[in-house]
Amino acid sequence: MSEETKILDRVLVIAAHPDDPEFGCGGTIAKWSAAGKDVRYLLLTSGDKGSKDRNLRPEQLAAKREAEQRAAAAELGVKEVIFLRHPDGLLENSLGLRRELAAYIRRLKPHIVAAIDPWRHYQLHPDHRAAGIAAIDAVWSAREWNIFPEQLEGDEDPWRVSEVYFFWTDNPDHHEDVTDFVDARIASLACHVSQVGEDREKLASRIRERTAKTGEEAGMAHAESFKLIKF
């Protein structure tokens, strides 16, 4: 089978916090699931610092946000959500994290990885920068025979991801038409009550406005944009 016709049916979304996948590309995730792709999430933190409520302890918030994330993922047809539970706000693109992510990539064998674009200008959240760099470094490492060779069992080949979709990018070169999936994106984001509150109408109009604006760039009613890297 040629590269062009190869079916890219396994997707791994690597993100820093619960709600990043849905805010980043929830419509596209729903579209991929509807097309029969196997979509899984790897969440590097559980968002345990994401509240201004001083009475909520980080571990309570983590449990709440993990439950919200599982519900949101279910709305989009995601098969599995894996939490690595690194500390929120303190994520580092360490060699250890790269090794951990490379091991997941080699085990789950995704054809497509979706991740935060770490090269967005003035990406101020340190976790977003670290998660994006860690993801692409792990994609690169997973391809190489001699990097983390202890992860390869017997005569197992290293895993070569075919495409990386960077969301939250300043350099979009690919648009996904999500006109039929905006409602799914809104429904999934509404699950993140601790972050978006209870006002569903306000959330819906904010999301519709955003996807419509992105759609204008590409002549689509509603779209999500990416920097797409093909290997």
Ligand SMILES: [Zn+2]
């Ligand atoms: Zn985030």
